[in-house]
Amino acid sequence: MSYTRPTFRHPEAHKNQLGYTRTAYEGSISTLCAGCGHDSIVNSIITAFFEMSIEPHRIVKLSGIGCSSKTPAYFLNRSHGFNSVHGRMPSVATGANMANRELIYLGVSGDGDTASIGMGQFTHVVRRNLDMVYIVMNNGCYGLTKGQDSATADKGSKSRKGAPVALESIDLCELALGLGAGFVARGFSGDKKQLVPMLKAAIAHKGLAFVDVVSPCVTFNNAPTSTKSYSWVREHMEITNTFDFIPLRQEITTDYPHGSSIPVTLHDGSMISLYKREDKEIITNRQEAINALEQARSASQVLTGILFLNPDSSDFHDINNTITTPLNRLGEKELCPGNDILQAFNDSLR
């Protein structure tokens, strides 16, 4: 068993605009089970940040507890990080984001961490539209504690133990839509071609970007009878739309026929270019998105893609009209503006 990964890399490995190779975005070697979907999501996260040429020191990775929540150790070794208690990642993210809005916040959670113990935190962070990417690595079970069914396990699905799930499942995307999230997407760990641009779009989105990634647990929940297994997802995956993420200032060179692509501009000027189907309504219409999810559910399909996008959403800072400067850069003058200002403020409250 190897406890370290060889340090040699491909001599012709690509470099990004910052001159970094992927190595600058890597973390320690994974300790998850071999074949865990979470590892593939980790890799997609590395690819997304690497290809977007974001400096690692501008990123904050936060997580709760679970195999999924362990993964920030496996990527972005040179970024900020906080591993919180079970289900409490959103409050730590909120505090951090309030203190410094200039950083990029990436919350990593599991279906247990989010849909059970952290449900209250999850709903409120979505409602607040905190500017962050919220990823759920969704394996339908509590992987870390040996595979108990989670609240996202589909009714009737059977894990390795063989007993069908008796309860209704929670669809976190539907929930996020209901709570007013401005970016809702679902991916599959086994489809990086879709997942990487999806993560890039989520990173570019302003406000909370919720990304639910179905991620098979090879050890406890990969029986063919489980709706979160590699084989089941591959057979039942329905792609709502295919898209490219086009970063700001990059020429649009993709060569699909004109007219079949629908550009959606994100707040930072980058673009999502949807193509293949005329699903314009779905992506910016919340009602349609919920319908599509419900239809897929009744047809036993896993609907993937960017399900809903509101490019003009206002984040928590906008809503609260907070100061643009990070708190750590405020000096004594701004923090203690003097007695006159205090008096004026007090008067305004009388």
Place this chain on the structure above:
Amino acid sequence: MQKAHDRDDTVFEPTGRRPRPIIATNREQLTVKPTNIKNPEYFHKVIDCQFACPAHTAVPEYIRLILHEQYTDAYLLNWHSNVFPGILGRVCDRPCEPACRRGRVEEDPVAICRLKRVAADHRDDVLPLLPPVPRGKNGKRVALVGAGPASLTVARDLALLGYELDLYDDQSKAGGFIRSQIPSFRLPEEVIDTEMGYILDRGGITTRFNTYVADLQDLIEQGYDAIFVGTGAPRGRDLPDLPGRSEADKFVHIGIDWLAGVVFRHVESISRRVLVLGGGNTAMDCCRTARRLGGEDVTVVVRSPQSEMKASEWEIEDAMAEDIPIIDNHVPLEFVVDDGILVGMRFDRVEPQYDKNGRRRLVSTGEEPVFLPCDEVLLAIGQQNAFPFIAPDSAIEFNDKGLPVLDPNTLQSSVPSVFFGGDAAFGPGNIIIAVEHGHQAAISIDLFCRGEDLHRRPAPAVSLADQKLGFHDWIYDSQVIEDGRQVVPTVDKAKSLHDRLIEVELGFPSTVGKTEAKRCLNCDVQTVFDYSLCIECDACVDICPTTCINFTDNGEEDELRERLLVPARNKTQDLYVSETLPTGRVMVKDEDVCLHCGMCAERCPTAAWTMVKFVYQSALAGDS
């Protein structure tokens, strides 16, 4: 070990020796066909060093034995394939090293050659362990002309099969150019004597030293069943038409003759100022020897730019380390003799110019000729073949280059019982090429004497061994260390320049040798992919440190190579392509910079990847 074509389950198909193109592009669909890993040449090619070695020595296997301090076994493995491990561990031209994979992932290749010396230096007595020469003879007599590495290899291989061998050489001891040309400071005489002894002192071979074969026809008429000609390329080139050549004759020497003179002690000293003309390894040996015989001011002068010199990089470095300047782009114009004494040489300064086919021309810069003063000159400007012992009316045919017409695979000449090998076959080469010719000639002679088809060559012996040892543990040392190439310690320069018999290199001490051995990437431990077990979870893609593995749509090879996560632009390295997977994609592994670290197999949940040691041993005479 099992023979390739004995196996009914056809794990391997016999293919003969020459590698076949492995990837065949299917024209209709324009996709790459799944790699046939049952063809032993596929995995053989992955073992870069072994594939590059003319004799196909199982390099990673002997390096592993050194790591485990099994020096004697490592030596014997080498002896089996290259016959002269102690000699080659010092002076091999080492084509394996430029090929070594390690040189593609970091600065320097593994010191493969010097590790061979480690095995030789630390071995126990191997004499009792060598395969016995049978007492009973098979009744076939073979004559060998020349006692260089080519003939000696034929002799060793055939003696083991019960042949009676007569070995002729005009020198007093065996070794050919190994003994007469390679200076002792690179290769001590005892090393030569010992390894010649392993061949000559065990029966089966009658040596006829100090015997020049003046006419090959005499031997043919003696009724030998076969004759092997391994007489080398013995004639050093001269500059007969250069002005002043005859006046300067006393002071001008042909490099190879002069080196032989030194070895046989006819030459004991040289003047203070020496010019060595030529840019090959002979020039390097001449100048370094001159430094040891009293030459204080020794200079090498080459026609071409230094970057295009024929000498190996390390030989040039060694010469420069002994304060020998190299003057390049100088073409000799004349020997300058004053009052019967050579005082120097004049040279024309030139510049290389290349035409659109990349062919070089040396063009005069038009400057004044350069005068370089000197007392003696050594000419090391190449060697020529010469066959004065083969009469012009002989049935042995020669081509327009003066070389015998041979079947390149069997080394058979136009006279069916006469075979050629070593420098005598295709012009000057090196020891390891001569050894490989020896093996092939021995195979041919054996087939010939048994009346069999010379083109039905014996197949290599191959075997596969799973490296898994329990749960995620490997039998082989899978860890990839970061240490750079270890430096071989040398004798103090002042001391070594004082005495030409002192060997410059001291060889790796065993601890350093082990560190160097650990640098080997175990390229013989193959990554084997079973597409029927793969669930396409991407774990191998995610973990692979060097981004070798891809899951992607199949396509035409060139296009596919460009489409990989890191484009596979080193076309000398193959793509390993699987059958089509359930998602319609294929697994494509670029073999180029695989570290053989086994991470893919460790992270694979279904054991679709396994690490399997592939041992490939070239056939020798008598193998079937």
